[in-house]
Amino acid sequence: MVDLNYSPVPLLDNIDEEIMKQFVINSIISVFLTGALFLSNTLADSDNNKLRIELDGEYLTAEISNMPIIDVLKKISEVCGAEVFVDASIQNNTISANIHSLPVEKAVKRIVSPYSSVAVFAQRTNSKGDKELFISDIKVYESSSGGSNVQYVNVSKSAQTEHKSQVYQSPFRVPPPVPGVHAKGSYAEKAQKRINEKMIESRIKKIAYMRSKASMEENRVRKDITRLKIELSRAPIEDRRELSSELSAKTRELYNLQKRNITRIQNEERILRQLQARQH
Structure with a gap:
């Protein structure tokens, strides 16, 4: 006979208390792991796109990861205060670099590698x-x-404000005249002239240094040749063959040294003449 007074026991009452505790713990762990995974992915994405550039005096430190060249150069321009131009064909290519306390010119070369870079120096008067x-x-x-027949984009902040999307065929020529800005005798033209003067002065000093160094190197070899000739004249017959061989090697060394030095100095002198012609 069926007992009509039967009342079902709630399902939860039948669940073992330990199982319930384990279920709650597993749920909490699952939520925690999901959050940790999300945070990890977020941080990884952040690391994959990193841009930090700092200037300490004349030295640059940078941490760059998978950033477009144009963004990196904008930051360099902002930090260093230089006008920066980039080849329009590579401006969106990504680069990565990690450098610490390098001079600005060397740092930029390392940062933009495998692309090429050129820095132009000018003179100013400091606070002292x-x-x-x-x-x-x-x-x-x-x-x-090689830097020729290239269209450049000025990524500097001033260019973005004043000449948006302006493209230059060469960044180191004065851009198309703007009344009162790039007219003849303007600041831009005078500044370029001062830059050329400084480059000429620097080139003259470099040539003088190269001549001095070449003379010292050649005189050192000449002294060795003179010494070997004296030793050869006084040496017994059995030692002369070895001394003759050394003398021939030193003579060839002097010839190659003179040829190399002449070529290098002539190249520098040719560049100097081009700079001087540009001034007139």
């Missing part, structure tokens, strides 16, 4: 009244182009 050099312009371009 002393003359000093600073980087006024930087250009970055595809190495295979």
Whole structure:
């Protein structure tokens, strides 16, 4: 006979208390792991796109990961205060670099590698009244182009404000005249002239140093040749063959040294003549 007074026991009452505790603990762990995984992915994405550039005096430190060149160069321009131009064909390519306390010019070359870069120096008077050099312009371009026949985009903050989307065929020529800005005798033209003068002065000093160094190197070898000739004249017959061989090697060394030095100095002198012609 069926007992009509039967009342079902709630399901929860039948669940073992330990099982219930384990269920709750597992749920909490699951939520925690899901959150940790999400945070980890977020941080990983952040690490995959990193851009930190700091200037300490004349030294640059940078942490860059998978950033477009144009964004990196905008930051460099902002930090260093230089006008920065980038080859329009590579501006959206990504680069990565990690450098610590390098001079600005060397740092930029490392940062934009495998692309090429050139820095132009100008002169200014510091707060102490002393003359000093600073980087006024930087250009970055595809190495295979050699920097010629390239369209450059000025990524500097001033250019974005004043000349949006302006493209230059060459960043180191004065852009198309703007009344009162790039007219003949303007600040831009005078600044370029001062830059050329400083480059000429620097090139003259470099040539003088190269001549002095070449003379010291050649005189050192000449002294060795003179010594070997004296030793050869006094040496017994059995030792003369070895001394003759050394003398021939030193003579060849002097010839190659002179040839190399002449070529290098002539190249520098050719560049100097081009700079001087540009001034007139």
